[in-house]
Amino acid sequence: MATAHSRTAARLMLSPAVLLLLLWMIVPLGMTLYFSFLRYNLLMPGMETFVGFDNYYYFVNQPAFWSALSNTLVLVLGVLCITVIGGILLALLLDQPFWGQGIVRVLVIAPFFVMPTVSALVWKNMFMNPVNGMFAHAAKALGLQPFDFLSHAPLASIILIVAWQWLPFATLILLTALQSLDREQQEAAEMDGAGWFQRFIYLTVPHLTRSITVVILIQTIFLLSVFAEILVTTNGGPGTASTNLTYLVYAQSLLNYDVGGGSAGGIIAVILANIVAIFLMRMIGKNLEA
Amino acid sequence: MGKITLTQVRKSFGEVDVIPGIDLTIDEGEFVVFVGPSGCGKSTLLRLIAGLEDTSGGVISIDGMDATDLPPAKRRLAMVFQSYALYPHMSVRKNIAFPLKMAGMDAAEQEKRVNHAARILNLGNYLDRRPGQLSGGQRQRVAIGRAIVREPAAFLFDEPLSNLDAALRVSMRQEISELHQTLKTTMIYVTHDQVEAMTMADKIVVLNAGRIEQVGSPMELYRNPANLFVAGFIGSPKMNLIEGPEAARHNATTIGIRPEHIDIGGDGPWQGVVGLSEHLGSDTFLKVNAGPLGTLTVRASGEVDIHHGDSIRMTPQVGKLLRFGADGKALK
Ligand SMILES: Nc1ncnc2c1ncn2[C@@H]1O[C@H](COP(=O)(O)OP(=O)(O)OP(=O)(O)O)[C@@H](O)[C@H]1O
Numbered sequence A: 001m002a003t004a005h006s007r008t009a010a011r012l013m014l015s016p017a018v019l020l021l022l023l024w025m026i027v028p029l030g031m032t033l034y035f036s037f038l039r040y041n042l043l044m045p046g047m048e049t050f051v052g053f054d055n056y057y058y059f060v061n062q063p064a065f066w067s068a069l070s071n072t073l074v075l076v077l078g079v080l081c082i083t084v085i086g087g088i089l090l091a092l093l094l095d096q097p098f099w100g101q102g103i104v105r106v107l108v109i110a111p112f113f114v115m116p117t118v119s120a121l122v123w124k125n126m127f128m129n130p131v132n133g134m135f136a137h138a139a140k141a142l143g144l145q146p147f148d149f150l151s152h153a154p155l156a157s158i159i160l161i162v163a164w165q166w167l168p169f170a171t172l173i174l175l176t177a178l179q180s181l182d183r184e185q186q187e188a189a190e191m192d193g194a195g196w197f198q199r200f201i202y203l204t205v206p207h208l209t210r211s212i213t214v215v216i217l218i219q220t221i222f223l224l225s226v227f228a229e230i231l232v233t234t235n236g237g238p239g240t241a242s243t244n245l246t247y248l249v250y251a252q253s254l255l256n257y258d259v260g261g262g263s264a265g266g267i268i269a270v271i272l273a274n275i276v277a278i279f280l281m282r283m284i285g286k287n288l289e290a
Numbered sequence B: 001m002g003k004i005t006l007t008q009v010r011k012s013f014g015e016v017d018v019i020p021g022i023d024l025t026i027d028e029g030e031f032v033v034f035v036g037p038s039g040c041g042k043s044t045l046l047r048l049i050a051g052l053e054d055t056s057g058g059v060i061s062i063d064g065m066d067a068t069d070l071p072p073a074k075r076r077l078a079m080v081f082q083s084y085a086l087y088p089h090m091s092v093r094k095n096i097a098f099p100l101k102m103a104g105m106d107a108a109e110q111e112k113r114v115n116h117a118a119r120i121l122n123l124g125n126y127l128d129r130r131p132g133q134l135s136g137g138q139r140q141r142v143a144i145g146r147a148i149v150r151e152p153a154a155f156l157f158d159e160p161l162s163n164l165d166a167a168l169r170v171s172m173r174q175e176i177s178e179l180h181q182t183l184k185t186t187m188i189y190v191t192h193d194q195v196e197a198m199t200m201a202d203k204i205v206v207l208n209a210g211r212i213e214q215v216g217s218p219m220e221l222y223r224n225p226a227n228l229f230v231a232g233f234i235g236s237p238k239m240n241l242i243e244g245p246e247a248a249r250h251n252a253t254t255i256g257i258r259p260e261h262i263d264i265g266g267d268g269p270w271q272g273v274v275g276l277s278e279h280l281g282s283d284t285f286l287k288v289n290a291g292p293l294g295t296l297t298v299r300a301s302g303e304v305d306i307h308h309g310d311s312i313r314m315t316p317q318v319g320k321l322l323r324f325g326a327d328g329k330a331l332k
């Protein structure tokens, strides 16, 4: 990719794919944008009128909007914290030689293959249910009052469920990074008098930054649009305690039949996601440069 | 400071005895080179001394103190690795200062020592670069810098020059020798290149399959190899080893004569046909097919007008012929 010639060739060959992707993205985006300026109610088909920015005004000025916004951020940050820290710890553990390593590694990856709806239902009914759930049984066995996770700590419960799903992803990426850690560097540090913890701080963590960046960037994209887990567990409730932006858009368009308002919410979500992306790239994107 | 003694040191990996038992004394300030073919256990022995591998038996003592079970950091040894093992996320300055930082030295003293090392090794202009932005030779110097700032009892080098090109290897070789003369610290240097061993060492330890074949100064090993292995290993090109009736004539199973100890011309006792002649200008190396003696390598100095197919006569120089018995040991 060094000469001007090869660069032109590369662009030319990339262009069909880029064009296709652009179309793929631009059509739904254009339609959403168009709907967001209409008064479009599913109960009154064929009566759409152009209303300017009204949909945006009403979407932002409903009380649920701000709580949805903060819920979205808490959800993303919470899951990121748990998966990155938990992922590093698990990866360190799995990197040690122990008996049955292969099987344990496969087991650790397993949650990633479970569909979000299924895993959320399993968590809801088998673990967090205040009557039949495992946690309730455990609490009763210890003589404690069972805790109703999904009604008393709905957002925290959803964070837990989503983090459980994403932990394998983070672990896997961080484990491969750990395995590429140079052994001679470790030995050199050992001879230089660095203990286990110092080697971790001065060698392992810098070595992992690139992978941590990848984990954060990829996960953020998906976590901004968590939906299935909320739908099957709390339905955004109680009240709006576990409603994120995605769920609010769904509620607006399909529960309130207000497609115009929902589209406006969708556009706002896109803008917010872009702000987050720019922010992230500014902050940690330089870690990706070789 | 820097006397290392190995007593019956053994190492096995599972079933495999890599080092069956080594006794060796390395004196203070000595430049010792471990040399031997690939896989003979040079690196393993060095790593045992460094503490990066646990011994399976025997005692390693450093400056009279039993260090067999000491962790690497406590042995006051510094190691330079083949891959340099620089810390890629730190600048050169931080790399060199790392052992000092780990020792909890204060910043001013760290700065002083780093600058001192940088001056010795000509690293002044690179101190703020990352290792990735340096050439192989510069990285090597940084690795050596990181070793000297600690002022260790001894330096350990594991094939430090094998990643460098031929010209750089020669100049780094000289730099390391000069460094040894300046610092006067014990150095243990592992290589499979016998030219490095000959030029740098005060004492060469020839290893073969985990055993010491011979210990001695380069010239001792060159003049009086203790056995066939050392005879064949030390010297370039290799010594000619001749068996059969010619050896029997000298009351030996094998006789050895170095290429530079054979004179060409006159009415020498050996006769052969030149197969290949390599003209280097300063020297000419001839591969001579000498019938019952086998193929001999002969060195003629300067430009010699002998070519493929020429028939020549050769004379081994008096007193340079070495005799070996049936067990491969040198006969006196
Ligand atoms: N961790 C290990 N497990 C099992 N065998 C090993 C291990 N490390 C080394 N060996 C074996 O020990 C022997 C000596 O290895 P070592 O690395 O010391 O050789 P070396 O003399 O340094 O060779 P080279 O010149 O190629 O570096 C080899 O046969 C090698 O296969």
Ligand SMILES: [Mg+2]
Residues within 6 Å of the ligand: B042, B043, B044
């Ligand atoms: Mg080696």
